Amino acid sequence: MNSAESAAVVVGVDGSELSLRAVRLAAAEAARRHRPLRVVHGFIWPLLHVPLSAAPDGPPGGGLRNQAEQLVAAAVAEAEAAAPAVRVSGEIIDGEAAAVLLGESPTAALIVLGDRGLGGFTALVVGSVAIQVSSYADCPVLVARGAERTDGPVLVGVDGSELSDQAIEFAAESASGRGAALLAVHAYRHPASTGPGDMQPLVYDEAQLHTDEDRLLAESISGVRERYPDVPISRKAVRGKPGAVLAEASRQAQLVVVGGQGRGEFSGLLLGSVSQSVLHHADCPVAVVRAPR
Template sequence: MPVATERSIVVGIDGSQSAKAAAMWAGREASRRGLSLRLVHVFTMPVVTMPGVIPASEGIRESFESRGLEWVSEVREAVLAQYPELVIESAVRQWSPVAALIQESVRASMVVLGSRGLGGFTGMLVGSIAVALAHHGHCPIVVARGPQAEGGGPVVVGTDGSSASDAALAFAFDEARLHDTGLTVVRTWSELLDHGALRPHFLDVDPVEIEGAERLAVEEQVAPWRDKYPDVPVEVVVRKGRPVRILLESAEGARLLVVGSRGRGGFEGMLLGSTSQALIAHSECPVAVVRPAVPGGDHIITEL
């Protein structure tokens, strides 16, 4: 099965309304960027433990494939009704959903998923599957929050000075430019921790000094991007507290929340365990996870 056309936007389709909303969000992005859209449904064959009791495996496979084709066709018609000039590809694949999406991400501009789903993508954004996509995907992953997927407002990005947050900044600035909106850059700090390590003599630290140093650091990190995108209005927010709470508060009414796939300091482990689930479960806007480019890339997964 061929994978995505170079730089297309890939959407995981599973028959849910959440996936349909994600496809509409992705269609708008593809239209603005002049890219094609690729709708992908992946199904996994169930393990047969009682031969003769259920239909033969080929019949099951055909049934799963037929259902997937129907779902993809329905979403394709809905997207084309809104964006009739959009070039839309589609694929229905029998494989592991994670492996298939990682392979699709090699050539894609981004992979977009719904916040909840059915079928092969059930639980796609919780637990080990989300971690696998964050660690091994080759392009940004966007979780399009259903009813808020059409939202406006600024783009919000979390940064901690790491290479992952540099990649997130690049994506966020480009998104703000495309949508002619402002950008809010968020940095958090703690009196107890300094970039993930316990501060020496943390009982004697000066909060004003810490916040000033963090603001200076984020301004220095953002400066090259301000020069590159002079027409994007930028607000820098430096706050003491837990990253998830502050990001969610900052993203209220936002168009998009952008974070790196890994980091240091306040955003370390942003996409692992309960932190990622909290962002995805409670964000009122789509969430983009951006992984920094790795020279040579990961090993590309091939079709089984």
């Protein structure tokens, strides 16, 4: 995460109801983090060389540029109503939505966007812009999806990797800001490997396996207990597919946090299979924490 005091929470808008939901979520996050909020709209039409101004005989306020200005103004007003103490600004940036948000990410504290926008196919659970931004952003990405809850814990997926540690830190900070508990979940299917190329035993004791995996989980969250003494922290190690386990647990959570790529996933993947699964199936907003490039 960008540590500069001036780093803003950035939210992408396209005029859809889903993007206005993202605006409200972003305003709340900016208030909790004592950050300014930037509302940005990727204005793709100049790239397509279409007329931007109102037709000479058209209604006042017509034209694509005017429409973009109106939707940004509406989003800014929505944010100011949701979080009056937050300094809010709006900007139209020429370019495709994902590219514009990725351009914002190196200096942003957090990118927030809806799971689908006006241009998304209704059959898609999560739109291409959300996937692209979650895959490439240089800061954490928060996708507004599922139910809006103010109760329940902040849920974080843990697998013992370095990126998982960053996700735990983000989740603990989020829980502290929300006055919520933190639930750390570690889902496992086989004994954890301790290094690349390790052979997993064909026969193992199930009870001992659970003890070992629970120990890994306990060690992973030990540091945040000291750094966030105000946050009640509980842990749960369960056997199962991580994506499915986290999606099910998200039904009682107000936020789920995952690392962009976990232990055992191919290094060439920009967005790991677990984080993709959670993005598609979670029942609450999802934060994806990626390693800085």
